[in-house]
Amino acid sequence: MFQYGCRRGDYKFRLQMSKFLTEEYDDEVDCGELLVTCGATNGLYMVASMLFNRGDTVFIEDPSYFIALEMFGKDLGMNVVPVPRNGEGINIEEFDKVLSEYQRASSHHPTEQRPYWSMVYLIPTFNNPKGTCLSTEKCEQIVKLARKYNILLFCDDVYNLLSYIPGEKPEDKPLPPPRRLFAYDKKTDPDYVGNVISNGSFSKILGPGLRIGWMEAPLKVLDVIENSAFTMSAGGWNNYTSAILASALELGLVSKHLLEKRKKYRDNLDSMYQVFMDDMPPGVKIFKPQGGFFIWIEFPEDIDTEKLRDVCEKEYSVSFVPGKSFSTTGSFGNCARVAITYYERDVLVTAAKKICAAAKTFCKN
Ligand SMILES: Cc1ncc(COP(=O)(O)O)c(C=O)c1O
Structure with a gap:
């Protein structure tokens, strides 16, 4: 644990994380799709800076997490564009038209380093600031759009594990959260290419000072981050804390x-x-x-x-x-x-x- 560590993050930690998340989400989480981060901010910054260029367009919900918006505009010089909305949130039909226009104007050619020409920043579950969740129908529609236009859906899933949905009886454990958007991008679909990232964090469930989080991402995204000079220089993110948390997870203390x-x-x-x-x-x-x-x-x-x-x-x-x-x-x-x-x-x-x-x-x- 005092060494640099594996570039995707400590293996024992990732294994324990996949078991913990599978149980808490009540939905399969594959250890092979996990990468350890120094928290959600670090995950978002790595993706936005390594897979995109200054001037690239990032679509955002309005309203959204204000510090992420500043990161895109001020720190990374990206072009921040609000997703069209109607009374029920994202207006899928309008968004389809907007994506078509922006894609036509983009000169991007997909490469291994930059597979998508644009991304959408979303907080689909227990949203910051509104607390809302994207409906099943919207989740299905937005994944279809992402595939149609070859864009990345970046989901800040930092609140998902804090579900208060009541069970049948008042004394029952609250139910698991709605399915995360990542699960809608099914690998068994014939048109699957990998368009969604689920960016998680221990900040809201254990403590932000730990600076540790995880990302579930398509393998091509994990490859870019793992093979970046940034990660090569640092090794696995937060190796020391990962090893401590792996034990805490194994002992059931985190649950x-x-x-x-x-x-x-x-x-x-x-x-x-x-x-x-x-x-x-x-x-x-x-x-x-x-x-x-x-x-x-x-x-x-x-x-x-x-x-x-x-x-x-x-x-x-x-x-x-x-x-x-x-x-x-x-x-x-x-x-x-x-x-x-x-x-x-x-x-x-x-x-x-x-x-x-x-x-x-x-x-x-
Ligand atoms: C949507 C969202 N993303 C990221 C963060 C920061 O997370 P972390 O401490 O894991 O970097 C917050 C904290 O308020 C948040 O609300």
Whole structure:
């Protein structure tokens, strides 16, 4: 564990990860498709920088994880374009037309190093910021589009393991999350070429300071990363922590910890959601997710949540992230993202009550 280690990551860790994920997802995860990373950010950066060039187009959902958006635009000089949407999320018909136009304008020729001309950055399960999940129908449609246009679907799957979907009885373990998009890109399909990456992390389930994650990816993507000078110089990412985690996984400690977290976060979610439902002024919509870290709130159109956030911070010592922060188009100015996991339930309930009190006064004025 003190050596450089195998370039795809410690084998024992990957083996334990495939067993752990297969069980938690209730869906097969193949050890041969895993690569160890230093967390989701590292996985995303490696893919975006090694498989794409400055100026290449990356399609994003609007709203989306704001730091990823900055990484594409500011750090990597990519052309960031929002995916067309309608009331139900991604507008597949429109997106088909947009892809066709952009592909025609692209001068890219697929090579081993750069097999795709563009990528879509998605958070399909327990989305950040909205908490939503892509429907089965949309998952099937978007994989078809990716194959048709030879693009990569990069899924930041960092919240998938935090499912709070209730079992039959209240005391039952929460159910596994909806199937990740990676599983829709079936290797048995005659037109399979490998268009999806599932980018996972221990940051949200164990601790971000560990800086460890994993990627499930098509073999051609793993080859590019494994054979890059970047990986050759460093060896397997985070070899030391991988070896410790391999033992923790083998002993069942991670599954036990995860189950406790899921129950605790579900309690936090239920309690905060109830406060918002009871105490928010009329016309405010509260979206309860089935997993993940966030409650999404939509205030009436004329409410500016950046101003509301300032009032919350100055007068009530609470905060949230205004919706506009997640948009490249300046949309969602009347929305807010509230986190449910960092503090204990009592603190969160008090904070939710304060946000409601601030909103009541703010919406009246
Ligand atoms: C969608 C998404 N991706 C990536 C990250 C960062 O993950 P990591 O700590 O594994 O780099 C976050 C953290 O907020 C996130 O919400």
